[in-house]
Amino acid sequence: xxxxxxxxxxxxxxxxxxxxxxxxxxxxxxxxxxxxxxxxxxxxxxxxxxxxxxxxxxxxxxxxxxxxxxxxxxxxxxxxxxxxxxxxxxxxxxxxxxxxxxxxxxxxxxxxxxxxxxxxxxxxxxxxxxxxxxxxxxxxxxxxxxxxxxxxxxxxxxxxxxxxxxxxxxxxxxxxxxxxxxxxxxxxxxxxxxxxxxxxxxxxxxxxxxxxxxxxxxxxxxxxxxxxxxxxxxxxxxxxxxxxxxxxxxxxxxxxxxxxxxxxxxxxxxxxxxxxxxxxxxxxxxxxxxxxxxxxxxxxxxxxxxxxxxxxxxxxxxxxxxxxxx
Amino acid sequence: xxxxxxxxxxxxxxxxxxxxxxxxxxxxxxxxxxxxxxxxxxxxxxxxxxxxxxxxxxxxxxxxxxxxxxxxxxxxxxxxxxxxxxxxxxxxxxxxxxxxxxxxxxxxxxxxxxxxxxxxxxxxxxxxxxxxxxxxxxxxxxxxxxxxxxxxxxxxxxxxxxxxxxxxxxxxxxxxxxxxxxxxxxxxxxxxxxxxxxxxxxxxxxxxxxxxxxxxxxxxxxxxxxxxxxxxxxxxxxxxxxxxxxxxxxxxxxxxxxxxxxxxxxxxxxxxxxxxxxxxxxxxxxxxxxxxxxxxxxxxxxxxxxxxxxxxxxxxxxxxxxxxxxxxxxxxxxxxxxxx
Ligand SMILES: Cc1ncc(C[n+]2csc(CCOP(=O)(O)OP(=O)(O)O)c2C)c(N)n1
Numbered sequence: 089x090x091x092x093x094x095x096x097x098x099x100x101x102x103x104x105x106x107x108x109x110x111x112x113x114x115x116x117x118x119x120x121x122x123x124x125x126x127x128x129x130x131x132x133x134x135x136x137x138x139x140x141x142x143x144x145x146x147x148x149x150x151x152x153x154x155x156x157x158x159x160x161x162x163x164x165x166x167x168x169x170x171x172x173x174x175x176x177x178x179x180x181x182x183x184x185x186x187x188x189x190x191x192x193x194x195x196x197x198x199x200x201x202x203x204x205x206x207x208x209x210x211x212x213x214x215x216x217x218x219x220x221x222x223x224x225x226x227x228x229x230x231x232x233x234x235x236x237x238x239x240x241x242x243x244x245x246x247x248x249x250x251x252x253x254x255x256x257x258x259x260x261x262x263x264x265x266x267x268x269x270x271x272x273x274x275x276x277x278x279x280x281x282x283x284x285x286x287x288x289x290x291x292x293x294x295x296x297x298x299x300x301x302x303x304x305x306x307x308x309x310x311x312x313x314x315x316x317x318x319x320x321x322x323x324x325x326x327x328x329x330x331x332x333x334x335x336x337x338x339x340x341x342x343x344x345x346x347x348x349x350x351x352x353x354x355x356x357x358x359x360x361x362x363x364x365x366x367x368x369x370x371x372x373x374x375x376x377x378x379x380x381x382x383x384x385x386x387x388x389x390x391x392x393x394x395x396x397x398x399x400x401x402x403x404x405x406x407x408x409x410x411x412x413x414x
Numbered sequence: 415x416x417x418x419x420x421x422x423x424x425x426x427x428x429x430x431x432x433x434x435x436x437x438x439x440x441x442x443x444x445x446x447x448x449x450x451x452x453x454x455x456x457x458x459x460x461x462x463x464x465x466x467x468x469x470x471x472x473x474x475x476x477x478x479x480x481x482x483x484x485x486x487x488x489x490x491x492x493x494x495x496x497x498x499x500x501x502x503x504x505x506x507x508x509x510x511x512x513x514x515x516x517x518x519x520x521x522x523x524x525x526x527x528x529x530x531x532x533x534x535x536x537x538x539x540x541x542x543x544x545x546x547x548x549x550x551x552x553x554x555x556x557x558x559x560x561x562x563x564x565x566x567x568x569x570x571x572x573x574x575x576x577x578x579x580x581x582x583x584x585x586x587x588x589x590x591x592x593x594x595x596x597x598x599x600x601x602x603x604x605x606x607x608x609x610x611x612x613x614x615x616x617x618x619x620x621x622x623x624x625x626x627x628x629x630x631x632x633x634x635x636x637x638x639x640x641x642x643x644x645x646x647x648x649x650x651x652x653x654x655x656x657x658x659x660x661x662x663x664x665x666x667x668x669x670x671x672x673x674x675x676x677x678x679x680x681x682x683x684x685x686x687x688x689x690x691x692x693x694x695x696x697x698x699x700x701x702x703x704x705x706x707x708x709x710x711x712x713x714x715x716x717x718x719x720x721x722x723x724x725x726x727x728x729x730x731x732x733x734x735x736x737x738x739x740x741x742x743x744x745x746x747x748x749x750x751x752x753x754x
Contacts (some may be wrong), residue, residue: 194742290642
């Protein structure tokens with residue numbers, strides 16, 4: 089069945105709520121409205137008010153209450169209306185949830201999923217464009233995923249819901265309706281912590297995830313045609329824990345690595361990926377590991393500003409050519 | 415200021431006699447345990463932050479007494495007594511404070527951050543007020559699953575200024591959740607006096623704005639705390655929605671063991687010590703016909719034994735092994751088969 093990325097999320101929620109009566113969703117406008125992006129559309133009708141809970145504008149409450157229910161055996165899926173607002177619940181995620189099992193000496197668990205619609209490219213400006221994943225990818229006790237395809241959107245959400253640990257699920261807003269795929273009928277999951285090779289290549293590797301996967305694949309096609317470059321594209325899919333083996337395998341194979349993400353350069357996950365490669369695959373490298381990311385500024389509103397700040401296909405093409413020529 | 419509630423209970427059924435002594439034992443045990451903890455801290459056997467609840471024992475004892483197995487309690491950083499009253503083994507609790515392997519958090523976190531969910535005790539983080547949304551979530555679960563349990567969240571009047579507290583109470587009111595908020599108002603948040611924390615006298619006044627009732631009670635009067643709590647808890651269990659009880663009290667020691675509390679007036683402390691919850695309760699026991707001298711001797715002997723045994727157990731317990739630093743971060747990833 090052909091599904092958009094957002095419908096894939098929606099169907100994962102339907103199926104998991106059907107499958108397990110302890111799964112419930114909670115967030116702002118998730119009920120009658122079906123969420124600001126329609127991710128929870130139809131859930132209220134199917135499962136009722138007790139399992140599809142509209143909350144006041146209280147992000148810390150949404151996460152905190154999710155934690156309280158989760159330690160007692162529930163599996164809440166908690167929606168941030170925009171990932172940008174996750175900052176209001178930061179403490180509940182990084183302190184209350186992430187340390188929970190550790191500080192209880194392994195005798196408690198916190199199976200919450202935080203859904204965070206993130207990403208730029210929809211004229212969202214400073215407070216509706218953020219990619220805050222790197223705030224969380226250094227927090228022990230959390231898992232962080234960022235699907236780029238409809239298949240992964242569904243499969244990773246199911247895995248996140250079934251996981252016994254707090255999972256932050258970054259869904260990219262620009263992909264909601266632009267990505268459409270034929271998905272298999274019935275139940276399937278995508279494992280957390282496993283990257284996916286989207287395209288094999290020999291000359292150079294692009295490592296990316298989320299909103300920059302499609303532009304990276306487009307760029308790979310362009311340089312293949314115009315420059316006869318064979319580019320490998322690795323989709324990280326999970327940002328915590330990173331799939332170190334897949335990262336090192338592609339780096340060792342091609343010897344040249346470009347890391348691309350829509351999150352800002354400084355402190356982005358690209359730095360960690362680069363460090364892993366430099367530490368463990370240094371002898372295989374034929375060039376410095378390069379990064380292409382959003383400029384170190386806020387995601388400005390006006391189109392010419394947004395354009396210069398965010399990575400896109402053309403910028404990736406240039407970066408690939410540069411690296412290939414090294 | 416609102417009139418404190420909780421008229422002293424005049425006539426009790428015979429079944430209460432045992433509870434009367436049990437409550438006395440708990441207050442005495444908490445005090446003895448905490449005195450020992452302060453001493454051990456001075457001897458460097460307990461390290462890290464230690465926050466004494468001396469002077470506030472009646473609140474913990476009076477609020478926890480009417481609770482049941484299955485209820486969910488989020489204590490504040492001063493509520494060591496919650497662990498004792500809810501039945502945590504005193505040895506394990508002492509081991510927790512010493513960072514031992516046998517402690518609740520197996521050496522991972524200090525003082526009261528290691529919870530014991532088997533006894534319905536949530537290990538709160540240091541972030542004051544953050545446990546209120548969590549207790550509200552526990553109450554949400556009870557409501558969803560039609561369980562007759564309730565959640566109880568303790569917080570200081572200092573923590574009441576945090577946004578989490580507002581978010582939690584507001585949502586609890588909207589959803590009419592089975593949760594009891596207990597404010598231990600000891601008039602100081604670290605060094606900051608009440609007047610600099612809020613423009614009103616009673617935290618309880620805020621409850622009305624969230625659509626439920628706030629009660630003010632003397633936190634140094636065990637019977638008053640007990641009486642109000644029993645009444646309020648019965649209503650909450652009955653599905654009548656949340657409530658707030660504000661207990662007026664005073665902490666005897668500094669904010670933590672490192673704090674000499676020089677910002678406070680000595681006379682104020684002495685005045686509050688004259689209203690100590692333990693002698694106040696002893697008067698009641700005497701009035702009820704107990705042979706106080708004998709009861710006190712027996713209970714002192716018992717608490718000393720329990721505390722001594724706890725210290726010995728904790729001291730003999732091993733520290734965690736270095737490699738355990740990386741354990742207990744994650745639960746096994748896959749969920750058990752879902753319940754349908
Ligand atoms: C969010 C947060 N800010 C600051 C602190 C540091 N701190 C610890 S206890 C305390 C005072 C707390 O006062 P109150 O809530 O009234 O409780 P009490 O200590 O008086 O029992 C402060 C400021 C903290 N633990 N958490």
